[in-house]
Amino acid sequence: MVSSSLSVKVGNVSLKSPIILASGTCNFGRELAEYYDLSILGGISSKGLTIKPRAGNPGVRVAECDSGMLNSVGLQNPGVHYFIENDLDFMKESGAGVIVNVAGHSYEDYIDMITTLDPYKDKIDALEINLSCPNVKEGCMTIGSDPAAIRYITSKLRSLTDLPLWIKLTPNVTDIKATALAAQEGGADAVVLINTLMGMRINIKTRRPVLTNNTGGYSGPAVKPVAIRMVAECSQVLDIPIVGCGGIADYQDVIEFMIAGASAVEVGTACLIHPALPVKITEDLDNYCKENNIVLKDLTGTLERW
Amino acid sequence: MDFKKEYRIKLVSKEFLNEDTCYLGFECPEIASSAVPGQFVNISAGTVFLKRPFGIASVNKENGTFNIGVKVVGKGTAEISGFEPGMLVDCLGPLGNGFDFDGYDNVILTGGGTGVFPINFAYETLTFLGKNVTVCEGFRNASQVILNKPSYILTTDCGDCGIKGTVIAGLDTIDISDPAKTLICCVGPIPMMKAVSAWASEKGMNCQVSMEQRMACGAGICLCCTVKVKDEGPDGFKNVRCCKDGPVFDSREVVW
Numbered sequence: 001m002v003s004s005s006l007s008v009k010v011g012n013v014s015l016k017s018p019i020i021l022a023s024g025t026c027n028f029g030r031e032l033a034e035y036y037d038l039s040i041l042g043g044i045s046s047k048g049l050t051i052k053p054r055a056g057n058p059g060v061r062v063a064e065c066d067s068g069m070l071n072s073v074g075l076q077n078p079g080v081h082y083f084i085e086n087d088l089d090f091m092k093e094s095g096a097g098v099i100v101n102v103a104g105h106s107y108e109d110y111i112d113m114i115t116t117l118d119p120y121k122d123k124i125d126a127l128e129i130n131l132s133c134p135n136v137k138e139g140c141m142t143i144g145s146d147p148a149a150i151r152y153i154t155s156k157l158r159s160l161t162d163l164p165l166w167i168k169l170t171p172n173v174t175d176i177k178a179t180a181l182a183a184q185e186g187g188a189d190a191v192v193l194i195n196t197l198m199g200m201r202i203n204i205k206t207r208r209p210v211l212t213n214n215t216g217g218y219s220g221p222a223v224k225p226v227a228i229r230m231v232a233e234c235s236q237v238l239d240i241p242i243v244g245c246g247g248i249a250d251y252q253d254v255i256e257f258m259i260a261g262a263s264a265v266e267v268g269t270a271c272l273i274h275p276a277l278p279v280k281i282t283e284d285l286d287n288y289c290k291e292n293n294i295v296l297k298d299l300t301g302t303l304e305r306w
Numbered sequence: 307m308d309f310k311k312e313y314r315i316k317l318v319s320k321e322f323l324n325e326d327t328c329y330l331g332f333e334c335p336e337i338a339s340s341a342v343p344g345q346f347v348n349i350s351a352g353t354v355f356l357k358r359p360f361g362i363a364s365v366n367k368e369n370g371t372f373n374i375g376v377k378v379v380g381k382g383t384a385e386i387s388g389f390e391p392g393m394l395v396d397c398l399g400p401l402g403n404g405f406d407f408d409g410y411d412n413v414i415l416t417g418g419g420t421g422v423f424p425i426n427f428a429y430e431t432l433t434f435l436g437k438n439v440t441v442c443e444g445f446r447n448a449s450q451v452i453l454n455k456p457s458y459i460l461t462t463d464c465g466d467c468g469i470k471g472t473v474i475a476g477l478d479t480i481d482i483s484d485p486a487k488t489l490i491c492c493v494g495p496i497p498m499m500k501a502v503s504a505w506a507s508e509k510g511m512n513c514q515v516s517m518e519q520r521m522a523c524g525a526g527i528c529l530c531c532t533v534k535v536k537d538e539g540p541d542g543f544k545n546v547r548c549c550k551d552g553p554v555f556d557s558r559e560v561v562w
Contacts, residue, residue: 071530076545273355275312
């Protein structure tokens with residue numbers, strides 16, 4: 001049982017805890033059920049899904065870095081139809097909130113995805129629209145770097161479903177406020193900040209990039225200050241809630257994100273090292289609330305700027 | 307709250323097998339009692355970010371201990387080989403799928419490099435099960451030979467001990483009377499496993515190989531460590547996870 005002091009809301013979506021497993025670091029949750037009871041989680045954000053199955057990128061997909069890693073998985077996924085047949089019910093029955101991460105290469109792909117998923121709205125708590133994957137050549141981050149494109153696709157998807165739309169944004173832009181506002185103007189229910197930072201590592205013996213895709217997305221504790229800055233900046237200009245994501249590895253990180261303006265958070269790369277980390281974070285957050293006699297959701301946006 | 311497969315374990319023994327490879331023993335009754343040959347553990351390496359995967363080399367169910375072999379190839383393995391007995395280490399395991407010996411009377415174990423560690427565990431298990439086991443191991447030269455037993459067929463590339471040549475030269479010396487009832491298991495570098503797979507196919511034997519890929523999580527959640535396997539779909543192949551769907555695969559499934 002998770003203490004009620006941890007419950008949060010992201011717009012109309014009620015979550016028993018602010019902890020959501022970040023897309024791409026938990027598959028569909030099944031493997032992690034070998035480690036702990038998923039029902040303690042606020043939510044699970046599925047592996048990024050596309051209309052057709054994707055084999056992902058060839059070759060080396062991971063490069064370790066100081067305090068984090070680069071990945072270039074390239075949205076390997078079984079396709080949304082397979083997901084609906086085989087994984088959606090598992091996610092629903094896990095007891096965690098069901099966040100379905102939607103990716104695509106074109107506006108049409110995103111539209112197809114929403115019309116495919118909308119009939120299953122009873123099993124889905126929110127759709128996380130991935131406009132930020134740096135590891136595919138078309139769509140995603142290309143759309144997510146352009147405020148006009150974000151506004152357009154968000155409003156298009158808004159007209160197709162009543163499900164909450166969370167727009168996951170890329171940090172690889174000059175002004176995150178502009179892209180976040182564009183999502184809000186398009187009718188998003190929340191923004192998720194941030195996806196990975198684009199990076200590269202080089203093998204100095206071969207002078208080739210470590211990743212066969214040349215570049216990849218940087219995640220892990222190293223990106224946390226960037227994510228917190230972006231959450232804090234967007235929190236000043238947005239009316240819709242923010243889900244914070246980037247480098248969270250303990251309960252203090254969660255609190256930091258919430259003070260910056262996040263209503264909930266996603267935990268990702270740290271779970272690749274400690275799969276059961278959300279159990280520890282949940283226990284620690286509970287103790288923190290008891291010791292400080294607070295409910296967690298009251299922390300959101302309480303940043304006192306100098 | 308209940309969670310499994312993630313442990314903080316104590317290093318209880320350490321010995322160097324040669325100048326860059328050590329043999330570490332850890333106390334963890336859960337892993338010792340449940341691991342099967344071919345499975346691996348993920349060990350935290352101190353200052354580097356990701357855990358490092360190691361094939362389980364031996365278990366002692368009575369003492370609740372298991373062993374791994376660590377060859378220093380980079381910063382993480384250098385740190386782990388510097389661990390001293392008494393230290394506590396974060397560990398996940400046992401991970402992945404092991405070898406499937408069911409239905410075979412005879413098993414040939416072959417490999418080289420750090421592949422000799424999982425082969426050692428397989429040898430101990432098969433011997434305990436009373437199966438007919440033959441081991442053939444290959445190394446670059448005599449100084450690299452580790453965990454070798456007198457009954458093993460030994461090959462070296464330069465011929466300074468054992469048979470000169472690759473493990474194929476050693477395998478050629480084995481009399482295989484019943485290929486349908488004989489399984490060959492290989493753990494080693496990709497060119498070795500590919501060659502052994504072709505050799506087994508020629509003899510009409512089934513072959514299981516333990517694949518290796520750069521891993522992040524080891525738990526099947528990040529999809530970083532993919533292996534290409536044959537598929538009936540339009541691409542003719544699909545990417546599966548080395549850590550979770552393997553690391554042991556039927557060699558005929560692998561796209562080499």
